[in-house]
Amino acid sequence: MSGVRRSLRVRMTASLVAVLILALGTLSVVVDQVVWRALVQQLDAQLADDASAVAGMAEDEGPTVDFEYESLPDFERSQRPAYFQAWLDDGQVLARSPSLQGRDLPRPAPPGAATRFFALTLPDGRPGRAAGLRQPLRIEESGPGAVRSSSRHVTVVVAQGTEKLRAALGSVRRWLALSVGLTMLAAALAVVASVSRGLRAARDVAARVAQIDASSPGPFLPTQHLPDELVPLVDKVNELLARIEASFARERRFTADVSHELRTPLAALRTMIEVALRKTRGPREYASAISEMGDVVGQMQGLCENLLALARLDAGAVPVRAQPVALRALVDECWRPFQALARERGLTFTNELDGDATVTTDREHLRIIVSNLLSNAASYTAGGGWIVVRSGASSLLQVDDSGPGIPADVLPHLFERFVRGDPARSAGVHCGIGLALARGLGDILRLALSAQNTQEGGVSFQVRAADASSPAS
C-alpha cells in the first residue's frame, strides 16, 4: 500500500484547485453582493424620484387636497406595471396608480422624515421593492415660483417589480460562474502540463541514471535543460558518481596491481617447477631450485600478509597485544626474506641497533611495519648501495639507504595507498600498499612514520613515538 505517496501532479492540482475555489468563491460572493447593492441603489433612487414626483402631484388647496395625476406610462401598462398610492395623514387614500385597479399597497407604519425603502410582494404577486415618503403638501400661490409648504402631509408609496434586477444579477452570476469554471480548468491544465514537463526532465534523468552501471559511472548527467529545482539534486548525483568513479578507478588499479604482483611470483614458481621437472637432475640442483622456490613463496606470503593486514585495518579489527620487543632481533628477522634479493642486487645491509634496546608494543604489527620499510629499501635502493638500520636522536629506529632519493612529487604521497614511485623501477613485490599499511599500523601503535631525502642523496625512513617532537621532514 502506497496510499501516502501520491502523485505530485495530483497533489499540486488538488491544492491549486482548492485555493482557486476559495479565492474565486469569495470573489464571486463579493461581486454578487456589490452588484446586487448597486442595482438596488439604482432602483431605490428611481423609486425615490418617482415617489417625490407623485408626492408633488398633491396640492393643498385650503380645505381640500387636490391630486393632479400627470400620466406616467410606468404606472399604466398592463404587463409588469409600477404602482403608487398616496395617503393623507388621517388615512384617507388620496390617489392610486391606474395599475392598482383599486387594490392597496401596504402603508408604512410610522412615516419618518426620510424616504424609507422596503421589499414587498406586489398586488400581482411579483416580488417588488417600494419607497415610502411622507412630505408636507405643496401650496400653490398665484405668484410665479412662490411655493410654500403646507402643515398637512401626504404619504406616498411607490413600488416596482424587482425582476429586472434579478435578471441582471442572474446574468452577472452566469458570467461569473462561467469565467470561474474556465479559470479553474485552465489553471488545472496548466499545472498538470507544467508539472508533467518538470517531471519529464526527472524521468529523463532517471533514464540516464538507469543506463549507468558499475563498470562505467560516466558520462555524467547534463544539467543544462533541467528545471532549477532539479539542478541541485542532479549536481549531487553527479558528485556522487564522480566519487564512485574515482573509487572504482582506485579499486581497479589496486586489483590490477595486486594481480600483477601475485602473477609474477606465481609465474616464476611455475617456470621453476617445470624446468626442474624437465629432466632428472642431481640432488644439489634440486635443493637449490627448492630453496629458491621457498624464497618466492616467502615473498608471496608477505604480499598476502599485507593484503590481509590491510583488510583488517580497513575493517577496524586490529587488536594490540603489547609486550617488550627486542628491536635488533626483530630487524634481523624482518631482513631475512630480503637477503636473497639484496645479494642479487649487490646491496650491503647493516643492523646498527643496540642489542639491548627494547620497546613495549605489539610485536606482530611492528614486524609488518619494519618488514615493509626494509622491503621498500631492498627494492628501491640502487644496485651496489647500502641499507643501514639504526636508532636516531628522536627516532625509535630508522632505515637509511644510499638512494636514489624519492622524487619530490611522490614524497608527500609516499604513505598513501596505491602510490609508488616509477612503477618500472620496482624490482620486487610492490603494489603500493606496503607503506600505507605500515603507516596505518603505526597509527594504531602510536608510532609516527616519516620519510625524507638525505643530503647525501639517500632516503631515511624514521619511526618515532607519535608524541615526540618531529624533525622537519
Added chain:
Amino acid sequence: MRVLLVEDYQPLARALAQGLREAGYAVDATADGRQGLALAGANGYDALVLDVMVPELDGLAILRRVRAAGSSAAVVIITARDQVADRIAGLDLGADDYLVKPFALDELLARLRAVIRRRYQATTNVLALGDLVIDSASRAVKRAGKPVPLSAREFALLEYLALRRGQIVTRTEIWEHVYDFAAEPSSNVVDVYVGYLRRKLGDGAPGTGTRRLIRTHRGLGYSLEIEGAK
C-alpha cells in the same frame, strides 16, 4: 637459435633462462630495459622475450625502438597484465606473440618455435631435406630413417644451417645465433662443432653411402646443400 630475455624478476628470469638453454637456445638475459635495448641492437637475435614492466625502459618501449631500428627479430611479450588493451598495444607495436603470466614453459617454447619458424619462412616444425629430417619440436634428427643423437649445441647448429639451407652462413652468424655470452669465445669453436656434427651425421664418410651435406666455403663459412630440396 639465440634469444634475448628481458625480465627483472630474478627468480623468473633465472628459471626461464635455464629452461630456454635446456631447450637448445642460446640465451642472454638482462633485468634492465636499457641494457636489453643495447643488447638487441648489438646482436642478431632470432627472438626477444620481453617482460613489459622492467626498470629503466619498459618492454613495449624496447619493442618500439627495436622495430624502429628495422629489426625483424621475433618478439614474444610476457606480462602479468592481462587486459585486452595491453595485448592489443603489444601486438600493434610489432610483437609476434603475447603470453600472460603465469604461463607453461612448454607453451612459451612452442610459441618461440612458431615465431622463429615464421622468421625463416618455414611452415612446420619438421624440416625434411633429402634423407635428413629435423624436428625442432622434439629436437630429434633422423638420417636415412635412423635417429641421430645430437647435443643441444649440435642440434642448434644443424637447425640454423637447415633453416638457411642453400645459403652460405658465416662463422660470425653461426656464433651470433647459436652461442650466447655464457659461451667461452674461441676462434675455432664453430669449426670444432661443425666437425662433431659431420661425424654424427656420417656426413660423406666412406661406407655410409651418404652425400656430404655440410659444405665448407673456405674463408666464407658453411652451407647446407640438399639436392632436390630448396
